[in-house]
Amino acid sequence: MIQRDEPITITGSASAGNLVTVSMGGVERSAKAGKDGRFAATFPPVTAGQPFDIEARSPSGRVVSHDVLAGDVYLCSGQSNMELEVRHAQDAMGQIRNSADPALRLMTIPRAVADQPRQAFAQAPIWKTAGPDSVPDFSAACYYMARELRKSAGVPIGAIASSWGGSQISPWMGERAQAAVGNSAQSDLLALHARNATEGERAASAQWESWWRKATGDRAGAEPWQPGAKMDWADAPAMSAWEDWGIPPLASYNGMVWFRRDFTLSAAQAKGEAALSLGTLDDVGRAWINGQPVGMGARAWQPTTLSVPPGILKAGRNMLIVNVVDNYDKGGLLGPADDMALRPSQGDAVPLGDGWRYAVARTSPPGAPRVPWSDVTGTSTLYNGMIAPLGGIKLKGVAWYQGESDTDIPGYAGRLAAMIADWRQQFGQPDLGFAIVQLAGYGKPATRPGESGWAQLRDAQRTAVTADAHAGLATAVDLGDPFDIHPGEKQELGRRLARVMRALAYGAPIAKSGPQAAGAVKSGDGAVIVRFTGVEGGLHLRSGVQALGFEMCGSGDDTCRYVQAQVQGDHVILTGDGKPAERVRYAWADYPVMNLYDGTPLPIGPSEVPIAR
Template structure:
């Protein structure tokens, strides 16, 4: 039972929809203010919802009332000045045709958690799940998971209504583990109700989470314009995207127009495909572990009736992405490996007699190919019988798989603003205490991550009307074969981009997870400690706790005597500590290029680390610079010293 306290009401900002009203009218309160919600304390709030256009709606929050009129778009917004922590209360909306009520609402601190699969990973899949779930009941900790959704344009409402739930054995198992453990820790330290909103999608790049303004800030307005075109006219958008892809191919390969692999009579080393399914399962040695591009071909014959007009082309699941042509003409791209692809074939492409279908499939990891099922693969003309496409395919491994193939901006995990539009924009302008962000694996080796992260943070702050909104960024955990020599690591570059983005933003902090990784699992199960570290960052940023917002980090590197390099650190608590050794592991000196990097001895002296020179040129220091680095340097809290690269000063 919550302690009763006096509620002081005065509120402002949010959006999407929850409860249905009486009868068949459209009155509803947006789900962010639904039953069991937490609204941000000590902030103004605008209760939003839907109602018949032009109708008067009276909204009450714990006794205070406002009457507003729904706009032409059927949306209403009632602003109240302020809500402080206190006992549960109701939010009610009334109109002449109905009434809706959200029960058991609390004022407290609200957090948004977002990212890809390591943020999405549920409590039930993390370590010690049974024990943590069994003791998870807390009526003042409220959880909401935003369902996956893709949208071409920012939505006012959710495609599927999310619900607030009190923490307990029924709600916690399917909730984000990192977000839950952070929120649970903050419940203990802040002593107020906590609301945690999880909005993540496994495998997603950062670009789908960036709104149109963020895209413009990083020079990606052309893709935003293409997305807008697709929203207005999907067929025109697909034609433009196909032209973009075909132009990229010719530029990357040197193929002249009319001689590309998607032409009906293209000369390639065609071989009969053993089956519909992943090519790794074909028992073809060169494809057993192949990640790259494969072309597929299927001839089929149509009658004059079948060739007349449009058709639907069902290709099953294309993993990871696929693009199709019929008779040399583009018919679209399957951009979502999670679901079957059906493309519209415009009138005029099909012809009576022989037709040639070409499909290009690119697989970036795990298994790839035409996954089927074969029974679902068919061409379904507007007139005449369907043509089965579940067998009779030939394949040819691409002679080259050029990097950087353009993706359609309306895809899910690699799109442009699509997840922002469907999963962040509908949250509205509610006030938040902070945002936890755990993403980056899918952006490895894509330049400019620090700029994209900065643009995304600025864009989300604009949406929520909080220019100083706190962001806690998880620096990627270790993954892969433990390092035995210096390497040119894409994961290390991504971690450095995360660090640089935090250094440049005084309202952002870093939760280093470098020591929490698993060399065999990209989804490490230790999420409790990660949650505690995220909560620590939030305490520094959102509660002004006197601790470093980025934990212990290198502050400077300068040349010392006898060829040494002296490293100084900030944010160290309790001094530097070594584990299992007398020297610090993972420090490198580098010359002008990455091939010059080499491990060097490193000794700890107080809050400094002294690197022993080897007489070779040294311009930079790198630390823990590997996909999965071996390192043993911590402070007294204990937190690991975070990975970094920095120039050596004089």
Template sequence: MIRRPLHAWLAAIAAVLLPVVATAQEAPPLLHAMFSDHAVLQRDRPIRVYGEAPPGASVRVELAGRRVRARADGDGHWEATVPALRAGGPYELVATAGDRSQRVRDVLVGDVWLCSGQSNMELQVWRALDARAEIAGAGNDRIRLFTVPQVAAVAPRATFDQPVEWQPVSPESVREFSAACYFFARELQKHVDVPMGLVEAAWGGSRIQAWTSAPALRRLGRYDGELDVLDRYAVDPVGAVGAWGELWQAWWSGLEGIAADDRPWEGEGGGQWRDAPAQLGAWEHWGVPELADFNGMVWYLTTVELDAAQAAQEAVLELGPADEIDMTWVNGVGVGSTYGAGAGREYPLPAGLLRAGANTVSVNVLDTWRDGGLAGPASAHALRLADGTRIPLDRGWRYRVVPPDLGDPPRAPWQSAAGLSTLYNGMIAPIGRYGLRGALWYQGESNTFEHAFYGDLLRTLRSDWRERFGAGLPLLVVQLPNFGAPPTRPTESDWARMREAQRAVAAEDDATGLVVTIDIGDRYDIHPTNKQELARRLARNARHVVYGEAIPPSGPVPRSVARNGDAVVVEFGDASDGLVAYGADGPIGFELCGQTQDSCRYATASIRFDRVTLQAPGAHAATRVRYCWADSPVCTLFDGAGLPAGPFELPVPPMIDDDHAR
């Protein structure tokens, strides 16, 4: 063994420890996390640069030979505005405050796009068509990628709580990135030859309410109670959950057909209760015909016996995963609600809630897609006491199926993808007021059950994001594609109603584009993989809406409806190279309808120039014309450029009384 003098050992230890201490004491970055190596900044407009510094500090910002100053406010926030730059680079961005300095390298100036929505926007390149070749061939230093971490929050975040970075396109960086977003920029760059920066902020299964700020939602006047609970949840989560349980109970008790004494959160009251299988798990696999293909709500109920000493302790209710949303009560008091099938639940119980003897645990599970229910076995669910005792809830569960026609329950406002403002707070607010050229929005599947309100929600999101990122922010909306079984007769459709809401909102605003995808969905898969064609249509739409090119943005659009004797005539605009019908002499997919839901009839259609003439039995009495009206409609009207006419419903002018006209 080699012996060292004491001072040598101390010197060696110091050599190891001092860098660690220095690192721990390093000041935080001056620049916000959006400003990092390889960033893209928005061209042709003043560039907002922001970050954190000591309160009152003077901050100097340098970019492309331009120097500006800002002063940090009392909370340390600062923002400077660099004069507009044309597309170009690479540059260095430098921020200096006193003896502190931060240098960001390889910065480009071009067009920056926010790509947001749910799973079809999130769908990665490795899941898209021809993925192996797309990944292997990816390499473009002038397209940069930024992925916002998936974080839900009950209050707006000032920045990200996870490491983030800009990355040039490469096989490694593009693999997990949004296919729709990446392919869009690649296609657009063929026509707009500038660097592209892509900011992906998407979450599968998310509702539009989660992407909208709380102040914006309050302006709608529909969510005040839920938002009040959300405010309370930020400071008193246990109390807020109890208050939410009362709101949920009020919803249930207000349903038509629910008796006053039907309170399943307290025990078996109304309805038919049966024994659940001991292994629990997805109810589709229980062998119960009623549940073999059931999407909706099922109540679960069990009891747990405690002695006085156990009941006096603090406790946490453990539940295994629930697919996909649970609302849970203990002894009639709401204790938790979570969205997502992948993780278990842990709900702290309010003090004094438990009692000696029998305690009731009631769980309402809502499933909207594929398998649903509480995961098994029963031992996965338990009461965990403060002394470490774990009491499994394995005495047997009872269940009750809720008729689907009772509707969908309210969602707890703090839920990640199904809540209110949670993804705005955790994923949009942390971006700050970064300069954008526009936003792509692919969402709606999770809101089809509330299509009647979606138009107002989409308008609210649009104005909300414009308040943050700039007035007139262009928004390109992807209309929902076809999905599900094709119809054999005219039918009502939540998906069709959702598409109509999207169409109406886009039609009222010149800076909002609508991208029709009714022909590139997959009737067997809610996640169609042909994101390349989607991207081509998005890029075409952007060229018209954002860059002002004189090209039709997205296929034939209905301009007017008129009568011609017993026929109805629809005139179209925005058709490149005229109207064509695929696979038949005339297009199919048109319906003529009266006032009632069951009055629609398929119409025979013929094309002449830019008009489609419709004939059907009772056409003289039609008050509405519909096209492509089903979850997965068969419709064959296109233009010469191969772009489809999109779904719509429009009124038919009333018949003119000849005697009255004279």
């Protein structure tokens, strides 16, 4: 599937210096492979129509792609709620059974991490025709959006899914985007690791250790990873999550735990380098041997193997210290025990699947640095492996559903704006439309006003989109599930994304972001009037005579309170209560209860706006 009405560049690799002849729809172009073996041939735009073939031939071989369609191509990316497959969404069986459409093409980019931008995918992705064999494993949000656009666009549609569950936005930001938000130091560290992995690990370890001393006040030489550090060590019951040990203080503990394991080496075993296999460290862990840093696991929730440089091990007794940080669900050294071992370059492996001791950290400072070459928290690593290889292909639009993993990390609006600008530059499309999903509700339904990291993130999404003439917002807050961070209702989400795309990509005369608060003003009687933008068909209440979830707030975090909210025409009037009011918040909770919609019907999006005087 290729994008219609845009210049087409066919790229590939051949033997260096070979002349490659590329033909497409009866038109031929020739290109010479460079020293790196890469070639590129450019063709004029084509319109949507019958399938055609693309052929590339040279003395080193011949490749033909059959049944190529021109239409509109969309890229869908983000974390787990974009990655969630159709088979795991609601009504999957019926939707899969009726999914056959030869003019809807789907492609999933395999997960890949890279220190530097790749020109080609580590594992080549494949276009598949939509149907019961391909749809079940494809992104549900992306599929339902593409299916809706097929109905209205009247042309073939291609959907590319490139997502990774649990990922922050930083791994999806290229080097230009990192520089735009002041993160060049991490990009430099990533580049160092690409050149010399040992030097990269050493520099990252120094960064982590400096962070620890600054965060805790520990002096150099007295940190918990030192062999003589005093801690309340106890025997670890098993290589499993500490929540499963039956120890009450750890039953629901999220934070840091230190682990210790002594082992003895012969002179031969201690000579040279070694590989340290620690099993799965949940979420992530960092290791020291004899007080010297060995490295941090770069893959969250996956087995970790670290390289131990020469000079760290010694003949006789050695001490291994591991710090494990768990921020979500269960945590610990998960094993399997049989895989945990030190494997010296000389001599037998040393099993490490038992004999561990643990100590709960006296303090668990937030913001522990991760290595920039990690997967879900890295710097540009997913961009390098899963976006950069797309090269300069042309797209009709991008759908982005991510943010859960950035909750409580300041500056999301800036990071999102920088990522969007970077991707537009890569694809050579400064006006490329981005449809951003505003996070779905999750957690305990709100019963009183309070601070909410999820609400802050949603408002950051709204802020970034409002400042971008070619971005739109698809609100999903009312599609959430208080008990499941991965809500199954993806069909309505797909319809909302398609609606945004119709405004951005096809110029449909509808609001690109749905109904949102536009501002608030104080009236003479102390009431506050809230006005909205993007409302179609008026404001409507569900199951009540008042709008739920409106708050008036003073300047402090603890000054917000629910107020009565009456709908009058195209605005909402908040009843004054005589207390200071400087701003209005709406649906400000992890899982807000909402009953205000427009005639579309779309929910009024969560927001915080100042009160003008």
